[in-house]
Amino acid sequence: MSGVDAFAPGFEVPLHRSLTEPILLGGSPRTVAIANGTTAAAVGLGLQLWLLGVVLWIVGHALAVWGAKLDPQFMQVFTLHIKHKSLLDV
Template sequence: MADTRPLPHGYSVPVHRSLTSPILLAGAPRLATIVNGTLAAALGLGLQLWIVGLVFWIVVQGICVFAARRDPQFTDVLIRHVRHRGYYAC
């Protein structure tokens, strides 16, 4: 049987969406964006391959944004997937 009594005043609190959504930078998770930017800067500045670094950043950032639209926490899942061994792995 469901309890149909009204809740007392102050019992329920509205939770804003910004408190529950993950932090995204440029549409991708923060970790992925920082790693992507660091690698692109290493290509562009360290190896002096400016065009390659820029193209790398655009392509990888686009892939990260695409994956983040499907699952905003895909980096956490990917890290967990890499850490765990396969059950049937020899």
């Protein structure tokens, strides 16, 4: 016996794929998709700029999908980046 089998026999827990994959809506992270849709709806309905709302939604969703293809957790990384101050800035 070697490796994991010798460590703790009988203690195995199945790890489902849904616990490790990010939650995406249409290819973009769920929070980004909801915020983007809400912003586009506010511009389209509230300001009655329908075309601008649709364009804003399409561009925002395309950017979110592109970012999620590069790194599915890009929003968490971005928020941490914004929170921390730069090391070399005075």
